[in-house]
Amino acid sequence: MTEFVATTLGLLPLPDWAKRDLEDLKGHQKHDLVDGNESEAVRAVYAEAREELLEAQADADIDVLVEGQLRWDDMLVHPLAVHDAVETHGIVRYYDNNNFYREPVVTGELTFDGDMAADLETATEYTDDLGAVIPGPYTLADLATDEYYGDEDAFLEALAAFLADEIKAFPDVETVLIAAPSLATAPPAAPERVADAIDTVVDATDAETILYPYWDALDAETYAAVADSDVDTLGFDLVSAWDQHVENVQSGPAPERVALGIVDGQNTRTESPAEIRETATDFFEETGIDPAVAYLMPNTGTFYLPTNRFVDKLDALGATSARPEATQ
């Protein structure tokens, strides 16, 4: 019997009123993006939007709620983009999306910052079922430029240590989800080093940890390395690369806890609760696994979606956990 748990990952889409208000307050150019020193007026809009989205998740019966990463103008590189030891350069493409972020260039030591913890802290006022979403160390290394640490291994280790320090400052959360798209889209040359970096991150928390690569499946070597790491739960983007996921699970260690990206975060077509559950059970059947827990989620952040479809998808996800089902 698999317990289904409905959750989501960031970034969530800003409510339309907040898009308009922030456009007026912040402007349209790259120097107008969030840098950690926003005005009170800007912070107030984000706080109100965060509360609204936490309510929307609760209303939809989502089990583990997220803060939403609404301030993350630079998507997953946000924790670097706001850091004092990082310069932001030109606008660069975010994966193969039609989205862009400021290139973060690390020019000094990545000391403790506290930006992520502060946003999570505000979210704890509204829910006891909070999950944190952080970028993975390898993903940050892939998206950022290093001008301080000098070599790839040192940079990866520094990013892992930085994330570990940030996590230690988090309020009590149920889960820490490590968003790791680059692990899938740009497979690492040395998967065992990446697994070490992941251990550094997950060992910093008592919360359940979820490693979630997306936009593709891991290659076999990377899968074997991370399956062997200290992370509690392995994630699979089932929208993107079904066959390779199946192959990985069949030939690697069978995960006892999984996170399944089933709801398409980049398409407005809304999946039904039955369809979501069926996709999960099909995956179990095809791979022959019987996990104790399966988190059901969108496969990517949902900021790609217009607000109305985002809410429809939340509702569908929330409805899946209301009726836990056997996998047999």
Place this chain on the structure above:
Amino acid sequence: MTAEKDQFRPADHPNDHFLMTTVVGSYPKPKWHNRARDLYEDPDADFDEEAWQEAKDDAARLITSEHERAGIDVVVDGEMRRNEMVEFFAHRIDGYEFNGPVKVWGHNYFNKPSVVDEVAYGDSWLVDEYEFTASVADRPVKVPITGPYTLASWSFNEVYEDEETLAYELADLVNEEIEKLVDAGARYIQIDEPALATTPDDHAIVKACLDRIVAGIDEDVRIGLHVCYGDYSRIYPEMLEFPVDELDLELANGDFEQVDVFKDPTFTKDLAFGVIDAHDAEVESVEEVKANIKKGLEIVPPEQLVVSPDCGLKLLPREVAFEKTQTLATAARELEAELDRGTVDPVSLRAD
């Protein structure tokens, strides 16, 4: 090449050489035109459909004339009737719906439409726009159309098996629209495919789209393809197989670093060469633009060269856009005269 650029040579053209000048399409909207749109969209304002139509006509007349005053040979209306390059078309194609804005970067949003039913040709897209512009223009008029690959890539697809299938369906609709435009008298169509630059591996899909787009279209109708802001080495020389007369490329923004890409193998299409940076508000000098045009002559002989800005100029202040356009036209005319006199030798430029 059948749809020669010479068909657009003005009767009073001053030089033997003809480096046809044109623009990519969009142009800054006059402030009053944006205010008119705000009023039209404000349910409390006393500004009806008729008033909005008049504002669009006035803006189109003004900007068409502004291109003529700048000295451009083949003109457009600056896309005064269009709000955005995907939205405008999605509103006119059956099967699309709009659900709200989505993020592009920072606080820049786009009303990304969803395909929720099979796409079909509904209202005419551009025939009225073309007929009006042609009626107020003294010069030939070009019609820019967002290409099917970009329309498919920049939409949510809820219906078709994949984006490729959607792109082909849309290509058939673009073909239908071009037929109507040609019936209305249009002789020069530009397909805009900026999405190809983001996913260059899909060049074969774009070619298959273009095959559908030009099917049954009179060979005298000049078809151009505009692709901007990407790594051209990933789509050249494959682009030479596209069934178009002209490839319109952005090169000034990258300081012409990609010019060598097009030297081998030989560029066999007409080249609409971007010589003006659409993202820099500093106006280039005539001498600078002449030097830029010469870089185009390193790729093709003058007979195959068309002079154009990198991209639509809509993000620039209007006076800057005008000065840049005027500089482009002046530089082309001066360089033609130098080619006539033999002080610029295109053969040696290509040999370098």
